[in-house]
Amino acid sequence: MDEAWKVVRRMLLNGLCPDLVTYTILISGHCQSGNIEEGLKIRKEMISRGFQLSIITYSVLLSSLCKRGEVSKAEQLLDEMGAIGLDPDLIVYCILIHGYCKKGEIERAVRVYTSMCSKKIMPNSYAHGAILSGLCKKGMVSHARRYLDNLIENGLVVDIVLYNIMIDGYVKMGDIYEAIGLYDQATRAGVAPSIITYNSLIYGLCKSGGLNNVKTLLRTLELHGFVPNAVTYAIVMDAYCRERNIDAMIELFNEMDAKAITPNVITYSIVIKGLCKQGMLQKSLNILKDMYTKGLVADQITYNTLIHGFCVERNMQPAGRGEITGYSHGEGYWIVKSCLQHSNKGTICKEDDCLRDNDMLWRWARMITEWINTLAGRPSGIWITLCALR
């Protein structure tokens, strides 16, 4: 985004004014890097410069807010849209339905769905998918199944994405038989499975303890021309990790390299978890370094995995998890609102208190602090494991 700003500055120096599309791209960039506040700021700047924001500009902001679960802020924006005469289109409706479903507010999602239909905007696969995944995530799997069957009975084109959502719903409930049954049904209906279908089925098989079946399935899908991706590998590697078969996990990790499948943060987190489980802390550090040299940035789960590993090794115990709510500059520690402790404030990263010089954890604390500092001044909502001496 810094580079993007440089280009805009160069434009202005050359007498070129950013237009609606330029601004929308900038907003989209900030939103994608998690900085919605900056996106909202640009929107204000646009309004003060007399721009009429388009429905696409609003969509970018709406979808980011909904993804973060800030549906009420999205509603405010929606009101703003209405005030300048922009009516929600199919995409805006889909974003809202998805936002409500993600928050578990199925009833409100259905209300949006109904009002959309009453405006003769017909729900598409995206809208159906939002409702289906919302129902599944709420544990209403049989309800979701009836919804899907209804779509099929009404002759609507049900694509593989909708089958995937439903298959994953079954898998998450531990119902691998229904998942496989639905996979068969999709195939019979002439809907071709995707790598995501197989990933969910592999996840289900791993969960039900059948790593042998997984190997067979992997071979089958490769025979049918499907290419396993980073997610496929993550699922199987994590299964090996749970079985404490670190050698098999590393073998797959190397196989990814050989097949030119790019590992991501999740891949590395799994490898780090496996190594920590075996007490190979130094190796897990090397993996972290390796990750950075590849330009990947560790996230809160990577760090929590490491912290957990070090806690076990140093006979410390995680004291709960908390949400970072602020930073005390004078004292140099983060204020954490803990959800498991009695007090509503705890501390991490206070250098001379719980963490001594040269202590590994002290270095972790520094790394966590540096990492949080990269988050554009918005540490709230980041969950971190708190540590305490046992």
Add this chain to the structure above:
DNA sequence: GTAGGGTTAG
């Protein structure tokens, strides 16, 4: 020609 939405893994 440049901007927006859904499903899988830690």
